Amino acid sequence: LDGLEEQCREYKKLGAQFAKWRAVIKISHHAPSQLAINENASTLARYASICQQVYNEWTKSFETKCLFILDYFKNLSGI
Structure with missing residues (x-):
């Protein structure tokens, strides 16, 4: 997140209206470990706070998405 606020401000001057953050977590x-969950939650909260300050809109600040590793779920379902 180092420099994120400055980058967002520069992109906002160029017309950007939001930023997107993605985290891939292996299941x-x-x-994931509890530490990984906590660290990702903390990072997302810091990211959202910075974007909210820069873009002044909460709804465009972040989007969550789940990406699944197919092999793991194949093993669970017996496919």
Whole structure:
């Protein structure tokens, strides 16, 4: 997140209206760890706060998305 606020301000001057943050988290029997969940939640909250300050709109600040690793779910379902 270093420099994110400055980058957002520059992009806003160029016409950007929002920013997007993505985190890929591996899902398995042992992952994600509680530490990984906590760190990602903290990072997303810091990111959202910066974007809200720069773009002055909460609804455009972030989007969440789940990406699944197919092999893990194949093993669970027996495919």
